[in-house]
Amino acid sequence: MKQTITLPGSPARISRLVAGENLLGELPGALEAHAGKRTPYWIWDKRVWEIWNEKLGPLGWPGTNTGRVLLFGALEQRKRLSSVEQLAQQLVEAGADRRSVLVAVGGGVTGDVVGFLASIYMRGIPHYQIPTTLLAQVDSSIGGKTGVDLPEGKNLLGTFHQPDLIWMSPEFLETLAEEDFRQGMAEVIKTALIGDEVLWKYLETHAEQIKGRDREALLRIVSACCVIKAKVVEADEKESGYRRVLNLGHTVGHAVERLSDYRIPHGDAVAMGLVVATKLSVEMACIDQGVLSKLEQLCVVYGLPTRIPSHFGPAALLEALKTDKKWEAGTLHFILPVRIGEVMDYDRLDLRALNRVMQSLR
Ligand SMILES: NC(=O)c1ccc[n+]([C@@H]2O[C@H](COP(=O)([O-])OP(=O)(O)OC[C@H]3O[C@@H](n4cnc5c(N)ncnc54)[C@H](O)[C@@H]3O)[C@@H](O)[C@H]2O)c1
Ligand SMILES: [Zn+2]
Structure with a gap:
């Protein structure tokens, strides 16, 4: 079963949400096709990467050797501007520019940080979301709210920036902690x-x-x-x-x-x-x-x-x-x-x- 849902966005950049079983092998090709001339830069929750990269490598998912995969130690305490700055610096070093697209792989923390970064990186570039927690699949990856926390409160800095593509696979939820x-x-x-x-x-x-x-x-x-x-x-x-x-x-x-x-x-x-x-x-x-x-x-x-x-x-x-x-x-x-x-x-x-x-x- 595979389902595609169209989400709000400007007519030229309509968000697509794809949900389905056994899609992990299809994803790299579909994502490259969607990106067209844009170069994808992947930002992974480090923990999810450690659990999943051996399984996904053989299915064609890019590895760290491509220079286009960054790892982010996702914790609520790291949902801060300082993380956005660090990731932005790593992206510049890796060669990401206005013609790139960011891909967030992880839970709500990763999705919120990467969405925020995409909305301001070089005045804004598109991004895709690949949510890997139940909360991120049913809630945070959809709707375009991005943001980081301040010591004074959660989600106090943020933007609305719709992802162009949201791709969810229930397989990811099998490794989620109880x-x-x-x-x-x-x-x-x-x-x-x-x-x-x-x-x-x-x-x-x-x-x-x-x-x-x-x-x-x-x-x-x-x-x-x-x-x-x-x-x-x-x-x-x-x-x-x-x-x-x-x-x-x-x-x-x-x-x-x-x-x-x-x-x-x-x-x-x-x-x-x-x-x-x-x-x-x-x-x-x-x-x-x-x-x-x-x-x-x-x-x-x-x-x-x-x-x-x-x-x-x-x-x-x-x-x-x-x-x-x-x-x-x-x-x-x-x-x-x-x-x-x-x-x-x-x-x-x-x-x-x-x-x-x-x-x-x-
Ligand atoms: N943008 C929005 O509209 C929106 C809506 C709701 C919540 N949020 C935000 O979402 C965040 C919470 O999201 P969350 O609950 O996904 O937290 P999270 O991103 O911290 O993930 C929870 C834990 O699960 C681990 N993990 C992620 N995927 C995994 C997998 N497949 N297998 C094993 N472990 C995995 C992570 O490393 C982390 O330890 C909060 O910061 C909240 O503010 C945003
Ligand atoms: Zn909630």
């Missing part, structure tokens, strides 16, 4: 709750296959998430409004991450945020109580938490929420599910209801 897989599943559940009831049912009925990393099951969930993210991004590329629906679970999730000094991983925090948003929606009589039980069950099945640790008091959480970007002119934009597969952007949030929900979830 913990990274689990974290990515929170985004999959989020995406299903936002826009796909069929995907939700699939998550309920195919947990064993998904957790067992069955390729067909992985391709099924990755493709479904890509379709939804692509649709949302298409409707609102620069996040002026509708794209906010993708923040379901993230308002509370980000507050929990910040309060924990980022010791609670993103996916866990998003799972807690999804439960709060759904409970709030129940409290406001916008969604059936049964959805909340289904969500909690799904989180348990995929090993995700459904409760906020009791030492984070509701008052501290509400305070942390007020520093959120979505807090505009004293009101908080909150995305609430209204049924499985549909959400609404609610901007007159009743803080007392939120407080009650937080109290009940400790």
Whole structure:
């Protein structure tokens, strides 16, 4: 099975997303063909390179001996301007110019850094994304948001720069650590709750296959998430409004991450945020109580938490929420599910209801 999805971009440079099984052998040729006269420069997450290069070399993927493959030790702490500068210097030394194209191979950290670098290198060159984590395949590689962190906060520097090509193969997910897989599943559940009831049912009925990393099951969930993210991004590329629906679970999730000094991983925090948003929606009589039980069950099945640790008091959480970007002119934009597969952007949030929900979830 192979699927091609067209993403937003200027008419001359339309992003293409290719998802499929057994595509690893096809990729080098297809990528060269797409690049045309441009010379590809590959930037790999070093860890992914170490795991995969022996398998991919015989399939025609370029090696470090070509002088066009750079390795980047991808860690959130290295998602910084200093890494962008170092990689840019290495690219200059390697001969990359305005007629080059960058290829990012790795998770969200690599994708965000390389996308950012491509958007400013010699005033901007195209790039391709080959996401290798579940989170990167279902979320970060799609939509054109790039960026790096500042000591003051995550993703504070960045650009919108659509990749011309996104190529995803479920095979990569077979070597992903259990913990990274689990974290990515929170985004999959989020995406299903936002826009796909069929995907939700699939998550309920195919947990064993998904957790067992069955390729067909992985391709099924990755493709479904890509379709939804692509649709949302298409409707609102620069996040002026509708794209906010993708923040379901993230308002509370980000507050929990910040309060924990980022010791609670993103996916866990998003799972807690999804439960709060759904409970709030129940409290406001916008969604059936049964959805909340289904969500909690799904989180348990995929090993995700459904409760906020009791030492984070509701008052501290509400305070942390007020520093959120979505807090505009004293009101908080909150995305609430209204049924499985549909959400609404609610901007007159009743803080007392939120407080009650937080109290009940400790
Ligand atoms: N641009 C966006 O729209 C967007 C959206 C969501 C998240 N993000 C960003 O994404 C980042 C998180 O992404 P992530 O979770 O992919 O993190 P990551 O890139 O750090 O990858 C997680 C870990 O998996 C390893 N890894 C990657 N692929 C592997 C594979 N196939 N096999 C074995 N190990 C592998 C990496 O080396 C790393 O240790 C954050 O910085 C976040 O801000 C961006
Ligand atoms: Zn997220």
